[in-house]
Structures are given as structure tokens and as C-alpha cells.
Amino acid sequence: LKEYSENAEINKAEINSEDIGVICGGTTYLYAHEALGESVSYFKIGMIYPFPDKAVIEFAKKHKKVFVIEELDPVIETQCRALGIDVIGKERFTLLGEYTPALIKKAVLGAEIPDDNCLEESLPARPPVMCAGCPHRGTFYVLKKLGLTVSGDIGCYTLGAVPPLSSLDTTICMGASVSAAHGMAKARGMEFNKKLVSVIGDSTFMHSGITGLTDIVYNKGANTVIILDNSITGMTGHQENPTTGYTIRGEETKQVNLIALCKSLGVEHVVVADPFDIKEFERVVKEETNREEPSVIIAQRPCALLKRVKYSGHCVIGENCKNCKMCMKLGCPAISVKDDKVVIDKTQCNGCGLCVNVCPFGAISKED
Ligand code: SF4
Ligand code: SF4
The missing domain is CATH 3.40.50.920 (Rossmann fold)
Structure with a gap:
């Protein structure tokens, strides 16, 4: 070399x-x-x-x-x-x-170049957002609704910290969602622990979350860990990982079974839930955080940008919209307010259907 x-x-x-x-x-x-x-x-x-x-x-x-x-x-x-x-x-x-x-x-x-690249008008702020159809959006919507303390981790889901989802309370380093929450629960006690979850992506969990979960079981903790299983490593550009069943070169390989893995560490309560099924997901989170034992929720829904994920059509808002703006709380880039009315931009919507599950008035429907 x-x-x-x-x-x-x-x-x-x-x-x-x-x-x-x-x-x-x-x-x-x-x-x-x-x-x-x-x-x-x-x-x-x-x-x-x-x-x-x-x-x-x-x-x-x-x-x-x-x-x-x-x-x-x-x-x-x-x-x-x-x-x-x-x-x-x-x-x-x-x-x-x-x-x-x-x-x-x-x-x-030692020469000056005039700075003539400045625009006279300031540009609108464009904060980073999760993609349309992102599976993490449902998880963070529920966690915010329940007012939980959320110990976060490193991945595309770290965007759960920004408005309107504003769910993540801490993000320190890879794996710290689990170990930091373990420490928080030990310091603050069981009642605090019932209002606390860790969130960690599937690949980050494989990288550095397993040790934290092992410690929770070993040290008689009672944390709830949510593994955000989007079937890929999203943030760094869709690399395979041990939970996907493919090597980094795309060859088929053995797939780590997250349920069996967590159970083998001694976690007795491991539940798989779809974060787009808002009601059921909320029920599962309430049930698992209420336990006085360790539990794992595998929030399973693939990344919307995977080739095999084919949502179809788009959503539209009907006449019965009450303009309550609940759907705006999802932070979907396809939903915005124009002339004080909520609208869905067809060109950005991929028809994932999450907003249909959130509207309390049944005003959103899918069109092909
Ligand atoms: S949640 Fe439903 S009723 Fe409320 S603004 Fe959105 S579409 Fe309209
Ligand atoms: S507008 Fe609704 S259906 Fe379309 S991408 Fe956003 S959440 Fe999904």
C-alpha cells in the first residue's frame, strides 16, 4: 500500500x-x-x-x-x-x-474576495424530516402522545427529536439508548421507569444494544426497549445487517432472529408490533412499560425506501375535514397547511396510509 x-x-x-x-x-x-x-x-x-x-x-x-x-x-x-x-x-x-x-x-x-453570494431575501427554514412513509413516524407519534421519556440512539430515527414529533429526550452515542435508560431507571426508581423507553434501530441494536439489554436483565432492571426494526440500516444508505438475512454484498446468509435473541438474554416479554397500527401500538407500549420486568417491543415495518416496499396511490383529505390539524402532528412532508387548510401534496405522498389511522374524523382516504 x-x-x-x-x-x-x-x-x-x-x-x-x-x-x-x-x-x-x-x-x-x-x-x-x-x-x-x-x-x-x-x-x-x-x-x-x-x-x-x-x-x-x-x-x-x-x-x-x-x-x-x-x-x-x-x-x-x-x-x-x-x-x-x-x-x-x-x-x-x-x-x-x-x-x-x-x-x-x-x-x-492576503487578498479579499468580495462576498457577493448573499441573497437579499432569507430562505425559508428547511429542517430535516423523516421521509414520507417512514415507519418510525408511527412510533414517535405514539411515544409523544403518551408523554414518555425517550432515551434515543444514533440512526435516521434520531430525527424523532425534531418538531413536531419532538419525542427523543437524549441521544448520546450508539447503544446508549439502552444503557442510559438502564441507569436512569436505577437512579429514579420504578415509577419513573414506567414512563421511560429506549428506542434503538435494528442494526444499532446488533452493533451495541445487546450488551445494554444483557445488563438490564443481569442487574434486575425493568426497562422497556423498543427495537425500531425497519429491516435495513437506513441512516448510512441502506446497508444490510445481521437482522436482514443478507451480507453487506447482498448474498443470502443466516438471519438473526431478534425475538429469539432477546429471549435468550433472559427477556421474557418480547412483542412484535406494527407502528402504523397506532391503536394497537399504543396499547402494547402501555402494557409493556407498565411491567416491572424487562420487556422488548419490536416495532416492525420496513423502510419506505426499500425497493420491495410498494405503497400505492396517495391520500386525499375529504370535505368532512374539521381542520383540527391532528394529522400535522405526524410531521409528514406531504402534509402541509395552505390558506389555513390542511392539504396533502400528491407528489410527495406515497400512500403509506398512516395519516388515515390518525385522523379522528375519518376525513383522510386513499386514492389509487
Ligand atoms: S386530522 Fe383529519 S380532520 Fe384533522 S386536519 Fe387532518 S384531515 Fe382534517
Ligand atoms: S400523507 Fe399520509 S399516506 Fe401520504 S405519505 Fe404522509 S402519512 Fe403517508
């Missing part, structure tokens, strides 16, 4: 000047090019490890001044200094935030 890195085309030098050489990579290379053009030379690092020592030393020798331009920590800069190259780096560039061509031009040449 070291030999490959020294000669790889992705680690390339562009010699334009003897005065200034710039070592950079990724977006900072593009920003530097935009800011400095052909007035400087570039060493574009495409493979940072193993570091192309000889190639970088050769590049540095050809220039009077060498800058390292990289966002955040001085990783390339540290490598260069370790090789004895006298570079200019973080003494000119901030450790924080994203760089811009203007920032780079000022740091390297």
Missing part, C-alpha cells in the same frame, strides 16, 4: 509556480483551485494513509513556501512536519468549520 500510495494517480502534483505550493485534498482542493487558480502549485492528496512521503517531500522541495489546507484537525500538516517539511498550516487556517474560497485566498495571498 505504501508503494501504491507513492505512485498512485490519485496523489498528484500540479506544478504551476516555484513560489507557492499547496498540499490539500477533497473539497479544499476545489476551493483552493477556485481561489488561487494557476498562481500556485498543488499536491492533491487522494489517499491519505499510507502517506505518500517521498512524493510530498519532492513536491515541497520545488517551492519556496508550502501551505497545507485542510479542514478541522491538522492531519496532513502533522504528517508533513514529521517528515521535516516546513509547512504553513493551522497558524493561518482555522481549526473550526468549513473553508471557503474567500477564506483560502485571504490566508494564502
